[in-house]
Amino acid sequence: MAAPGAAGGPAADAALWAEVRALLPGCEEGLTLALSGEVEDCVLPLLRRARGLLYSAGRPRGEAAEALRRLGDVLRDYSWEKLNAGPWREVSKAWRQVYAYGCLFGALAEVAAGRPLPRAVRLCDLGLLMGAAVLDNALARLVRVLQPHLPRAERREAAAGSAEKPVVLEGIIDHWPCMKKWSVDYFCQVAGCRTVPVELGARYTDEEWSQKLMTVGDFIDRYIVNKNSLGYLAQHQLFDQIPELKEDIGIPDYCCLGEGEEDDITINAWFGPEGTISPLHQDPQQNFLAQVFGRKYIRLYSPQDSENLYPHESQILHNTSQVDVEDPDLDKFPNFRKAAFQSCILMPGQVLFIPVKYWHYVRSLDISFSVSFWWS
Ligand SMILES: O=C(O)CCC(=O)C(=O)O
Missing domain, CATH: 2.60.120.650 (Cupin)
Known part of the structure; x- marks a missing residue:
């Protein structure tokens, strides 16, 4: 059966996964999960478990993809609380990175499972808007790879979905001279x-x-x-x-x-x-x-x-x-x-x-x- 995520059947689906996989470090240790500050102790094991799922099977499918998706949800939900606990400027970069990892693992789970791509694109956008860059801006690189694979109508839908709401961003120009x-x-x-x-x-x-x-x-x-x-x-x-x-x-x-x-x-x-x-x-x-x-x-x-x-x-x-x-x-x-x-x-x-x-x-x-x- 053709995978629904990538129009064009199993070969295109496998090619898309290979392209996506190439965005990540080649081995598990390469994906360092480095955070810029402290977060609660329970978070690192969740991040490591998600990383393990990503690397153990070559391509997480079935239950492994589902587990990765759920870990992405948990990481996002948990960090979301921290992102919204006080004024934005006081939110630590480390929690925004955890949020970005939650979006990244969630999006990768969608692609690995061969699901329709708009949800993965939306997760990338949420991570880009609310998270802080991780893994050499992996979310921006991922969305670039996914976008051309969206059927035209969905490309417009994804664009509307990600672009319809105004938002105030902080901390992105502080370093400008x-x-x-x-x-x-x-x-x-x-x-x-x-x-x-x-x-x-x-x-x-x-x-x-x-x-x-x-x-x-x-x-x-x-x-x-x-x-x-x-x-x-x-x-x-x-x-x-x-x-x-x-x-x-x-x-x-x-x-x-x-x-x-x-x-x-x-x-x-x-x-x-x-x-x-x-x-x-x-x-x-x-x-x-x-x-x-x-x-x-x-x-x-x-x-x-x-x-x-x-x-x-x-x-x-x-x-x-x-x-x-x-x-x-x-x-x-x-x-x-x-x-x-x-x-x-x-x-x-x-x-x-x-x-x-x-x-x-x-x-x-x-x-x-x-x-x-x-x-x-
Ligand atoms: O700052 C302003 O007065 C107008 C800005 C504006 O309209 C724009 O950037 O398109």
Whole structure:
């Protein structure tokens, strides 16, 4: 009987397992199960048992695959409690690694048993989102191998399943030099004399909104220091134009979940005073919005609520809502009250994942610098 996991019968199934198996160290001792800190004593035996199942039979099937799947569940459930016991920034990396191992063993059990692949892909995504990298980022490497084996419809389903929810990620940009280096003074030093386009006006939907070229130094003087009116340095090319700044940032590892090359990722800079507003809009790509300094208030609405958000009718603004989110005219836009939203205050060091087409509204609460990564 053809294995259901890999379209193409037993030969394709065996080839897929060989490809997956090649991602892991050749011998059991090679899979070190190293954790970056202490966890409770009962965890290591569970990890070792899962590793043993993986290596003892060449390919765990039947009861062995089932036992591996259950161990994955136990490891995930146990570490999940720890991941949710307090603020995210206090969760130890070791527990996130245990969670990643739980996802990895679970996903491997699915593939070994020849089950349909979307569940394995979902487990990889959960581990990538909530876990910490293990075994040279085995989950990212595994999902790369699995994805081409999904039938087309399931590929879309898996994509929707893994990409439909916004999430705030912590601890993934702490090591970027910008987190220590960047400040208003630093921009004056590095880029004060450089000419950049600046958006003038409260929001780009206003009639009086315009764009103007000026030096970064003038922008800082007028709109950050003297605050005469609102100006926003919102730029797609800043990092190409001033490569010194690009050296201070990285590309979030999670962008590798996409199918595009690194060069296809668009990196945007958003630098402005307190009170800049990006009106409610949606974009055609996935987005990681990384907050370097200052805070931002953000509201998110699902694409399923699009018709309650009254997109502009003109072609140029069809991705932008007509509603002033924080002061809606409910006589004019009565269905807006039906739209459910999520909100957060994005803090320095946090990264918000905004799924493709998710509506987002952003207001800065301080002088703020964010970098966003659009990827597919
Ligand atoms: O930070 C902002 O003001 C807007 C960010 C945004 O819309 C984006 O990254 O797509």
